[in-house]
Amino acid sequence: MKTIGMASVLFVITFTAIVAISLNDLEAAEKTGEQLFKEHCSVCHPEGGNIINPKKTLMKKDLVANNIKTSDDVIKTMRTPGPGMTAFDKKTISDKEARNIADFVFKKFNK
Numbered sequence: 001m002k003t004i005g006m007a008s009v010l011f012v013i014t015f016t017a018i019v020a021i022s023l024n025d026l027e028a029a030e031k032t033g034e035q036l037f038k039e040h041c042s043v044c045h046p047e048g049g050n051i052i053n054p055k056k057t058l059m060k061k062d063l064v065a066n067n068i069k070t071s072d073d074v075i076k077t078m079r080t081p082g083p084g085m086t087a088f089d090k091k092t093i094s095d096k097e098a099r100n101i102a103d104f105v106f107k108k109f110n111k
């Protein structure tokens with residue numbers, strides 16, 4: 001009886017851990033560019049602006065003026081930013097997430 005009790009406890013712990021890990025992955029995989037932007041970028045770029053350097057907003061005219069024309073350019077900025085911006089490595093924002101954010105930036109602010 002005692003052995004069965006122990007086995008059930010272990011089973012429940014293992015099961016819970018697996019569910020927790022899968023939920024975690026699911027959450028990471030399903031975040032949209034908009035959610036990621038709110039999480040990582042909007043502190044300094046609220047509404048696509050720039051609270052630190054007002055000449056470098058995420059609006060089209062500034063991006064073009066600063067030679068940021070494609071999603072790849074935005075991702076490059078995230079990986080190796082200019083002065084005052086946090087660098088985001090692949091552990092913080094995966095390539096796929098970075099792509100989602102970049103696409104969101106162009107869709108949302110590229111007017």
Ligand code: HEC
Pocket residue numbers: 037040041042043044045050052053055056057058059062063066068074077078081082083084085086088101102105
């Ligand atoms: C701590 C504040 C801060 C955070 C957080 C931040 N940025 Fe920035 N960002 C800046 C500053 C400051 C600049 C201007 C840097 C420079 O002088 O080149 C900038 C510039 C940029 C530019 C170039 C804009 C232009 O017109 O030249 C892009 C694109 C950009 N950020 C995207 C992002 C994205 C995407 C995120 C989130 C993943 C992010 N930033 C998070 C502060 C921040």
